[in-house]
Amino acid sequence: RTARVRDAPRPIFYDVHIFYYLWYGSPAVDSKYIHWDHVLVPHWDPKIAASHAQGRHAPPEDLASSFYPELGPYSSRDPAVLEAHMAQIEAAAAGVLVLSWYPPGVADDHGEPTEDLVPAVMDAAQNQKNLFSCLFSCFRSIRCFSRAVFF
Template sequence: MKPNRRHLLSVLTAAALLPLKALSQSLPRKEVLVFYYGWYGTRAYSGQDIHWLNPDTVRERIADAPNYPVGGPYDSLDPAVIARQMSEIKSAGITGLIVSWWGQTDRTNDQLRRVLDAAGAQGLKVTAYVEQVASAEGVAADTLYLYQTYSRHPAWLRLNNKPVIMYFDRLMQDIGLDGWQKARVLIEKQAPNAISYVATANTLKEIKGRKSAFDGLHIYSQQFEGAETRLLPSLWRTKYYTDWVKAQSGAKVTTATILPGFDDRLQLDRKGKRPVIKREDGKPFRDLWNAAIAAKPDWILIVSFNEWHEASQIEPSTAFGSRELETCRQMSAKFLR
């Protein structure tokens, strides 16, 4: 019996396409993620001002923040505030949040529960940013808690079909690479091959040293690079992002971080000359967006939605209005298309 030539051709064609299909399925989904802080409290809602130092609603000033939020200080546990923020983030074309998390008994843990539901209602993704580090055992315990408590939520961010948990640079400062390796062994014993780990690496040297220990890396403290004066800023931006993304080659996800502005000089515990990045007319932020997009990372990360102490927020302020949210809306559409 002669084989059906048409059937044979279709089988061969399908076989040839299999590697391409597998490759496309393994590529990370593009994301625009914003660092988000849920540590704020007000007397009206929580009985005390938390992370708002001596707020003056008449003069519209906060003693430890250079800018003032539209509508004044708010409480991060207030469902109406969370709903408003999720709506703003969604409207800006951002796809998800990296939520600052300070431990199982901290107020940010309660806030994370509420954000997950509100973000999910908007179609946004969420992951936790582990910031409190005591020991390798503590990191393992907190990671397993997050995994077991939240990772099955439909809004939790995933990479290669595994929930993502992210770590601030304090992890490496406090316990080092050896401490992280120990923590990961403890995690994997209870949750083998179940989590995607993404951590901080602020320099090319740090990427090289940490890449094998994590599924992905990201910059957070970009202000030191960004505050330097450049002879040819456009050439610096191009090289900066190209080198950064290239250095991550081989990681399961590549990232590029952008920063709208920075000024932490009102933080009295930070000594010496501090880096300041002025927003000017908003063009520097747009320039960083364009350079980051051109470098073709998988994820673009924005520092931050509402870190008011460091004046890196894109949340509406009396100084800048919603300008940065509008920039994100335009640029996110360009990146994600």
Template sequence: MRTGQFFALISLVTILCSASPAETEGLSQRVHVHYYGWYGNPETNGHWSHWDHAVTSKSGPPPGNHKPPEDIGSPFYPQLGLYSSQDPDTLKAHLEMIAKAGIGVVNFSWWGPGNADDRALELLFAEAAKKGMKVNFHIEPYPGRSAESVKENLGYLIDKFKGSPALYRDADRDHLPMFYVYDSYLIPTEEWGSILRSDSPNTIRGTEHDAIMIALYVNQKDKRLLTEGGFDGVYTYFATKGFTEGSTPENWK
């Protein structure tokens, strides 16, 4: 079984605790940025997507949905307008902004095959390759997600993009791709161990779909995902010290 390492993700930016692989000049592969491909508009998609999501309610069910273009599901109105994540010009502009910040790896939020974000992936990989940037994946808690379905997801994504120069691979870890798993605690540690521990007959370890797997660290019990679940590291999604145990640097020992 592998020895887990700690990866700290501060809000949008991930800081890796290892030597970085070969990088395009000016772009750091030690810094990863979350990127969400779920936005859509009538011009590109034929309908609004995510800009019109449910209004957040502190108590009780949502009172309804936001109504774009004036009322949107965001505290800020985007300078580029209510874009579609499947618009090539928008994607190019976003990657230029990311590259200007020196960030070399885009951590793409993924909700499963066939979703709108999945359809944006090919555009992202093509454009990232042109800019010498890399892409990895943030596996979201899609309906029906299980350890076994995540194993299938790894096969799907690795097989689809293994030939792309934009697929992030860690040179210090056998050139394996990387997957972050949001809300990994929703699946029992024992189930994760069935696919991530090297001593399991159903393991991904040593197969063509092996990967660096990073679990979400919210509180102390999530450390079992490292020691017993077979994950290679943990990250915190939250950028506020004290918001969770995992977002508090004093606990990163």
């Protein structure tokens, strides 16, 4: 009886969305930290900002993240990480994966291009029966917007 319950298909809730970011890197996979070590974001009030630390985050203890990830400061390029994330998303019964995406050759100020990872994420999401959506993250200029729309 227990095995049957465990093997029963779990519900998937398509009104639950998970935002997923591909921009993280680690020395073991990428030869350096990517995005985990970005600059400390200053307070908007210069008087208050002056009393706060300045500089960059210093992984692996100090990450540019509100929470310390269960997998540690991972690389988005690690297939085992993608597999673990998809299992976590399945356990959460989230039905839609919203990928933060930049067009080919474009990244934010703290990262590197990740367009080569998109097919693997799409395949992994499909294997979990997730719907897939892209969140275009690059609208600094009309050229960047055009590259995203006409990719």
